[in-house]
Amino acid sequence: MDKINKHFTSEYMAKRLHLIWRGPIVCQIIKELLKPKSVIDFGCSVGDLVKGFIEIGVNAIGVDGSEGAREHFIAPAENFILHDLTKPLYKIKADLLVSFEIYFLLIPDERIKFVKNVGRCCNRALISAPVELQEGLLKAMRLQNFYQVLMPTKKLQDNLEDIKHKAAVKGIYHNTMYFERA
Numbered sequence: 001m002d003k004i005n006k007h008f009t010s011e012y013m014a015k016r017l018h019l020i021w022r023g024p025i026v027c028q029i030i031k032e033l034l035k036p037k038s039v040i041d042f043g044c045s046v047g048d049l050v051k052g053f054i055e056i057g058v059n060a061i062g063v064d065g066s067e068g069a070r071e072h073f074i075a076p077a078e079n080f081i082l083h084d085l086t087k088p089l090y091k092i093k094a095d096l097l098v099s100f101e102i103y104f105l106l107i108p109d110e111r112i113k114f115v116k117n118v119g120r121c122c123n124r125a126l127i128s129a130p131v132e133l134q135e136g137l138l139k140a141m142r143l144q145n146f147y148q149v150l151m152p153t154k155k156l157q158d159n160l161e162d163i164k165h166k167a168a169v170k171g172i173y174h175n176t177m178y179f180e181r182a
């Protein structure tokens, strides 16, 4: 996890605390669209989405490989798992997985391992990836029996329209794909 800690330091996470305003808004939209019974956030950083889901009655767990994320985590500490998502993760499951702005950080071999973890943890997932990586994500997800469903992504965009230019929302608005397992 040295590589993760080197890039995603405590100082980096402290700065992300400025973005936690988005938590209640984004979580409410996802709750209305997809009605998740429980959520896992892969690459949760300071846990604004984990906190946002818990506050609206959806049990949520965050996974992140950064010690700094654990240090600045704003949801209950027991809802955080420190784990490198390029290594197998077996112990948690949820109805819906969300993962924003982490896939693009991984090298190709790590992306496959990350997607295998998605398959271990859920049957539906909202994952953001830059447009040029989306075909690869689609293929990797198909190998785990997940298929893209377009309508929820369109509805997510409609709901985020007013705040789509803001930091930490931009990536979700432009890059998110929704998958369900066949």
Ligand SMILES: C[S@@+](CC[C@H](N)C(=O)[O-])C[C@H]1O[C@@H](n2cnc3c(N)ncnc32)[C@H](O)[C@@H]1O
Pocket: 004, 008, 042, 043, 044, 045, 046, 063, 064, 065, 066, 069, 083, 084, 085, 086, 099, 100, 101, 102, 105, 168
């Ligand atoms: C760009 S931030 C995005 C944070 C958050 N998902 C968001 O949308 O605001 C990337 C996050 O992924 C985490 N991360 C990067 N590589 C990771 C890995 N291999 N395993 C687990 N977490 C990782 C970082 O620590 C950081 O919190």
